[in-house]
Amino acid sequence: MTDVRREIHLLITIAKIDAELNDCRTEASQLPEKIDKTERDIKAIEKSVVEAEAHLEAMKKEKRLLEQKLQDSGEKLKKFKVQLMEVKKNEEYQAMLHEIAHMEKTIDENEERLLMIMDEFDQQGLQTVDFKKQKEEARRKLSNERSGLGARLEELKKEIARLEGEKPKILMELDPQIKKRYDRILAKLHDFAVTHITDEVCHGCHSRIPPQAAVEVRKNDTIITCQACGRILVHYVS
Ligand SMILES: [Zn+2]
Numbered sequence: 001m002t003d004v005r006r007e008i009h010l011l012i013t014i015a016k017i018d019a020e021l022n023d024c025r026t027e028a029s030q031l032p033e034k035i036d037k038t039e040r041d042i043k044a045i046e047k048s049v050v051e052a053e054a055h056l057e058a059m060k061k062e063k064r065l066l067e068q069k070l071q072d073s074g075e076k077l078k079k080f081k082v083q084l085m086e087v088k089k090n091e092e093y094q095a096m097l098h099e100i101a102h103m104e105k106t107i108d109e110n111e112e113r114l115l116m117i118m119d120e121f122d123q124q125g126l127q128t129v130d131f132k133k134q135k136e137e138a139r140r141k142l143s144n145e146r147s148g149l150g151a152r153l154e155e156l157k158k159e160i161a162r163l164e165g166e167k168p169k170i171l172m173e174l175d176p177q178i179k180k181r182y183d184r185i186l187a188k189l190h191d192f193a194v195t196h197i198t199d200e201v202c203h204g205c206h207s208r209i210p211p212q213a214a215v216e217v218r219k220n221d222t223i224i225t226c227q228a229c230g231r232i233l234v235h236y237v238s
């Protein structure tokens with residue numbers, strides 16, 4: 001006669017292996033996404049650095065242009081003022097005064113724009129430095145993450161291999177009839193055929209099981225299956 005308690009003890013071991021396998025596989029499958037996310041972050045920061053540098057370069061050009069303009073207008077203004085002294089006709093004198101006033105106004109505007117650009121230039125420079133810092137930090141983070149996650153992935157692979165090696169040994173110890181039952185459920189559900197309950201809920205399908213069935217499962221002396229998903233239910237504290 002089958003010693004049900006012994007069988008259930010084996011089934012509990014299998015349920016624990018399956019639960020651990022499931023955790024390891026889930027974690028392993030999520031690791032590449034974590035690395036991708038950091039890589040995407042770095043690309044976004046790199047784009048900001050390129051844009052900030054382009055903006056800085058454009059401002060540098062405008063600054064040089066304005067400085068040149070100011071120098072030219074300054075020289076022209078000096079010449080005009082000298083010429084003004086030599087003008088005899090009142091009409092010409094007035095026209096020249098008008099020209100000088102216009103030039104002075106343009107110089108004022110350009111000087112104002114230059115001050116604004118210099119101010120913006122400083123701010124943009126600080127922002128660019130900040131973006132560069134962020135980029136370096138993200139790169140460092142990625143490199144740490146890569147080695148950390150790579151090592152974790154190796155650990156998980158080893159653990160998965162160990163558990164996958166362990167499982168058939170336990171399955172072989174099962175009573176042939178129970179093993180057949182186990183295989184039948186597994187063939188149907190593909191992931192795992194035996195699971196535990198938490199309170200009165202099946203861990204496999206999250207359905208509530210009748211309170212009496214939960215009491216029976218907790219005794220671990222009869223093989224009980226979930227009415228909703230068909231998995232064998234056992235009791236252990238996870
Ligand atoms: Zn279930």
